[in-house]
Amino acid sequence: MENENQQNPSSQIRVAFIGISNSGKTVLCSILSSSQNINKNIKEEEKQNSNSKINEYLIKNTSQIKNDIKLLDMSGNDKFGKITLYGMCSLNPDYCVVVISANMGLTLTTKEFIEIAIILEIPLIFVITKYNITPDFIYEDILNEIENLISGDGINKNPKVIFKNDDILSLSKNFLNENICPIFNISMEDENEIEIFKLFLQNVPLLKKVNNNNYEKTMFYITNIFTKEEGKSNIIVNGFLYNGIINKNSKMLLGPDLNAQFSEITIQSIYYNDNPVDIIYSNNICCLSIDTQIDIRKGMIIIDNVTKENYPKIYNEFSAIIMVVDNNTILKQNFICVLYCRNIRQSCQILEIQHFSMKCGEKGMVKFRFLKYPECVKVGDRIIIFESKIRAVGVIIEV
Numbered sequence: 001m002e003n004e005n006q007q008n009p010s011s012q013i014r015v016a017f018i019g020i021s022n023s024g025k026t027v028l029c030s031i032l033s034s035s036q037n038i039n040k041n042i043k044e045e046e047k048q049n050s051n052s053k054i055n056e057y058l059i060k061n062t063s064q065i066k067n068d069i070k071l072l073d074m075s076g077n078d079k080f081g082k083i084t085l086y087g088m089c090s091l092n093p094d095y096c097v098v099v100i101s102a103n104m105g106l107t108l109t110t111k112e113f114i115e116i117a118i119i120l121e122i123p124l125i126f127v128i129t130k131y132n133i134t135p136d137f138i139y140e141d142i143l144n145e146i147e148n149l150i151s152g153d154g155i156n157k158n159p160k161v162i163f164k165n166d167d168i169l170s171l172s173k174n175f176l177n178e179n180i181c182p183i184f185n186i187s188m189e190d191e192n193e194i195e196i197f198k199l200f201l202q203n204v205p206l207l208k209k210v211n212n213n214n215y216e217k218t219m220f221y222i223t224n225i226f227t228k229e230e231g232k233s234n235i236i237v238n239g240f241l242y243n244g245i246i247n248k249n250s251k252m253l254l255g256p257d258l259n260a261q262f263s264e265i266t267i268q269s270i271y272y273n274d275n276p277v278d279i280i281y282s283n284n285i286c287c288l289s290i291d292t293q294i295d296i297r298k299g300m301i302i303i304d305n306v307t308k309e310n311y312p313k314i315y316n317e318f319s320a321i322i323m324v325v326d327n328n329t330i331l332k333q334n335f336i337c338v339l340y341c342r343n344i345r346q347s348c349q350i351l352e353i354q355h356f357s358m359k360c361g362e363k364g365m366v367k368f369r370f371l372k373y374p375e376c377v378k379v380g381d382r383i384i385i386f387e388s389k390i391r392a393v394g395v396i397i398e399v
Contacts, residue, residue: 011283012068013206016088016122018113019099021076024129026055027188028099029071032198033057053080054087056285058273059202068273069201070285078109082338082345085386086298088116090223090343091285092240094207096122102134105142106149118154119325119384119393123207125182126150126159127197132187143183150181157181168196172203218244218252220288220302221343234268234289235296239343241282244304246270248278251305257294260314260374264305266291299344301376314374317351319398320383323363326391331358331366339368340384341396347371358392366394 017025059069072091074084088096096117100106117124126146131139143161150159161183162171175182182200186193224238246252248270255262270280271287280286288302303312324331331353339348349371354364377396385392 011206011281012070012285013095013201013204014070014072014091014093014285015095015097015201016072016074016091016093016117017097017099018074018084018088018110018117019076019101020078020104020107020109023076023099023101023104023110024186024188025073025076025099028127028129028186028194029055029057029073031188031194032201033059033071054083054091059198060273067206074113076109078112081109081112082387084113085116085340085384086223086343086345088120088122089340089384090221090240090298092242093122095125095201095204097125097127099127099129100142100146102128102131102139102142105138106145111149114149115154115325115391116384116386119386120382123176124150124155124157125184125200127184127186129186129188131185132189146183150183155181159183161185162196162200164192164196168199169203172200173205176205218246218302218304220246222296222300222302223298223343225296225298226287234291236287236289237296237302238287239285239302241280241284241286243282245282246280246288246302253303253305253311254290254292254294254296254300255303255311256300256314256374256376258373262303262311263292263294265302299346299375301343312376313378313399314376315370315399316374317367317369317399318377318396319365319367320394320396321363322358322366322383322385322392322394324358324360324392326360329360329390329392331392332356336371337385337390338387340386341375341377341381344375344377346373346375365397 017029019025055073057071072087072093074087098114100110147159150157158180160180184197186197219242220239221242222237222239226236246267248267250267252265252267253262254265267288268291269289270277272280331350333350333353335350336347339346348368350366351369352367358364377399379396379399381396383394383396
């Protein structure tokens, strides 16, 4: 029966699609997740909505393909660039597909999205759309610009344009080891080109280790909260299960709240790919229905129901080794910025800085303080400062 709970696969591969509006991201994701070409059936409203949020699509697993492929259609409008950055940090994508319209080229916004993927060390795959309606000389200029970007210092890989007669299966499994960055030319009217790209995605290797051990501490990062239904006390949260497993009807802990405390909750139901399941494993995006009365915010985590002595440590202040990566950025003491770390997005103040100020290319230790509420951070977490003219990246070394 369709209503029966379905067993989800042990893991999924998440592919983030980045690019500006009207580059063809949403259309491409919709076609890849459908068994037929639905290009003409996508409403203009859906295209507009895709600019202000992250849409999820799914390429389901088959007897030949073990893992589901989760397609994450990131916001394409530079006004909502923070949504894209937050999604790239919190949803932990395995690969990043850069969608570039041949008649629009490599825009500044697209280059900023690529810079985020490079900072997060996410493997890149390039797709050129609308090449069939673009003059040849313009297409050649765009292709040369992309190839120069790939072979440059930032990515430092060998660009390879994919043709229909190439060995796609071998390429998808070995392109990382061979230091290749593939470039696909895709017309939404050519089903063969779309099927070749789909076959490539279905055979890329799973990069992240799956921790399904019952003894592994559960860590679920909340990335989105949905409004509770009228007359019901449960709240639906969306997020990424980094470690451990979660069972339906299990008692767990949610926090930290505004008082840096954890509260007991009950997992009423679990939804994986819109299907109810009894258990969810690590390295998966899913939705949880939880019974709680406390205010939930992005940045909270769900953990095992442990004693108070074993709660994760919560901190107001931490130190990190920071490197400035933008020419227009100067970091100084008392500077306030928005900091991204996993599913955390919060304003921070620089308390101490190793040098009087830090400019592009300089590296040093910086001490931060969260301005709103304490967070669960640990040594080794990657942090990003990325807003307006501020570009810096670092790793937490002391809490």
